[in-house]
Amino acid sequence: MYLRVLIISWLLLLPLAALSAETEYGYPIPGAYEATILGTPASLVPELPTKMRFRQLVLEVLPDRKKSDVFFYDDGLRCSFAYQKQKAPLVFLIAGTGTNDRAAKLMFMVKALYAVGFHVIALPSPSHANFIVSASRSGVPGDLTEDSADLYRAMETAWKKVAGDIEVSSFYLGGYSMGATQSAFVAKLDEQRRVFNFKKVLMINPAVSLYNSGGKLEELLKQIPGGPKKEGIFFNKMLTKFSEYYSYGNFVAINDDFLYSIYTEKLFSPEETAGLIGLTFRINLAGMIFASDVVTNSGYVVPKNRVLKSSDSLSDYFMVATHLSFYDYINEYFYPYFKKQRPGLTKDALIEAQSLRSIEGYLKSSPKFGVMTNENDFILSKADLDYLKRIFAGRIKIYPRGGHIGNLEYKDNLAYMVAFFQEKEMLR
Numbered sequence: 001m002y003l004r005v006l007i008i009s010w011l012l013l014l015p016l017a018a019l020s021a022e023t024e025y026g027y028p029i030p031g032a033y034e035a036t037i038l039g040t041p042a043s044l045v046p047e048l049p050t051k052m053r054f055r056q057l058v059l060e061v062l063p064d065r066k067k068s069d070v071f072f073y074d075d076g077l078r079c080s081f082a083y084q085k086q087k088a089p090l091v092f093l094i095a096g097t098g099t100n101d102r103a104a105k106l107m108f109m110v111k112a113l114y115a116v117g118f119h120v121i122a123l124p125s126p127s128h129a130n131f132i133v134s135a136s137r138s139g140v141p142g143d144l145t146e147d148s149a150d151l152y153r154a155m156e157t158a159w160k161k162v163a164g165d166i167e168v169s170s171f172y173l174g175g176y177s178m179g180a181t182q183s184a185f186v187a188k189l190d191e192q193r194r195v196f197n198f199k200k201v202l203m204i205n206p207a208v209s210l211y212n213s214g215g216k217l218e219e220l221l222k223q224i225p226g227g228p229k230k231e232g233i234f235f236n237k238m239l240t241k242f243s244e245y246y247s248y249g250n251f252v253a254i255n256d257d258f259l260y261s262i263y264t265e266k267l268f269s270p271e272e273t274a275g276l277i278g279l280t281f282r283i284n285l286a287g288m289i290f291a292s293d294v295v296t297n298s299g300y301v302v303p304k305n306r307v308l309k310s311s312d313s314l315s316d317y318f319m320v321a322t323h324l325s326f327y328d329y330i331n332e333y334f335y336p337y338f339k340k341q342r343p344g345l346t347k348d349a350l351i352e353a354q355s356l357r358s359i360e361g362y363l364k365s366s367p368k369f370g371v372m373t374n375e376n377d378f379i380l381s382k383a384d385l386d387y388l389k390r391i392f393a394g395r396i397k398i399y400p401r402g403g404h405i406g407n408l409e410y411k412d413n414l415a416y417m418v419a420f421f422q423e424k425e426m427l428r
Helices: 002-012 032-038 104-115 129-134 144-162 178-193 210-222 228-245 258-264 270-296 315-322 326-341 347-353 356-365 382-391 411-422
Strands: 054-059 077-082 088-094 119-123 168-176 200-204 369-374 396-399
Touching: 032 270, 054 144, 077 104, 077 129, 077 144, 088 104, 088 144, 088 178, 104 119, 104 168, 104 411, 119 144, 129 270, 144 178, 168 178, 168 411, 178 200, 178 356, 178 369, 200 411, 210 270, 210 326, 270 315, 270 326, 326 347, 347 356, 356 382, 369 382, 369 411, 382 396, 396 411
Parallel strands: 088 119, 088 168, 168 200, 200 369, 369 396
Antiparallel strands: 054 077, 077 119
């Protein structure tokens, strides 16, 4: 086992300078949508440990939060914790949109960092139901400042729970997709709070603007055979196909295995891949809206003051929620909530606050940040990609293909990720 760890370490801990050299990039899937769905072929994924010192943390972040019976299974914020025997750095990882602490891509990152000697704590996305119910003070996800404060509070709670069990030399932070964008705001908050003093922060496939990227995902539903006029037919057909994967009470827990499983079951044609990604985004959004609506008793999907029981079927709420678009959420739910909290707030100002541009000065000046992304990541516009290149000049690695985090497990990407965190701190 020790020999295997050494071999993995040797393969992964290539110097950053060597990794940045122009070499032929071997990730084989050229299409952005196909790469996003299929990920990395198993033969190109490095072998990682199958066993870890590992346990799931269940955290009481908001002890006064009263939970609906419909969330009977939610006994606290769930985080995954992998730990070393010896003193080591601790990396906090934030999951991507709508996913929990056991998401496949997140666990892959956990294993890779654990293999070379890091402690790791993985947190669910603030847009996942478990986080909304157990860790979000407002219960309304999507505001980067508030979500990051909630994440930071959860990290503090997790650290207090494990501090007596491990020795930590320093702290690091990372995330992918929406979690990458949130990690930038968490790091900025840490500059004020100074609980962790993060040494390095890695953002993998971040959105520059949550609003613009969410809109791009929503618009994928229009890229279906027959065009936008066929969107309603396609959507209902896909939901019918999806129904065999759905059981009542569970639609709030869709994870990033969903895309792959239904694609490999050949429920969708190659021409429908963009629509499939858009549909998955819509289903994740539905789970987020439902959880938020129940927590806040807003009456948006579930009638106001309706008391849901653990035995109630959620099928009707599921169908209603999946027909709400990203723009519906912003215009009818998200913006009205924050306008009420912050009188005088305009929608444009709220949208701009959900962007890396709102903390541009900090990101541009701080040497602790690194970015990994892809030329064909469809959640970014050309202007977004150019922005990342400019703000993170000398600190960004851009791969020619991979879609949206489709190449995360590829050997070159994994080597770069580990080398970024490892850098000068060789582990003992």
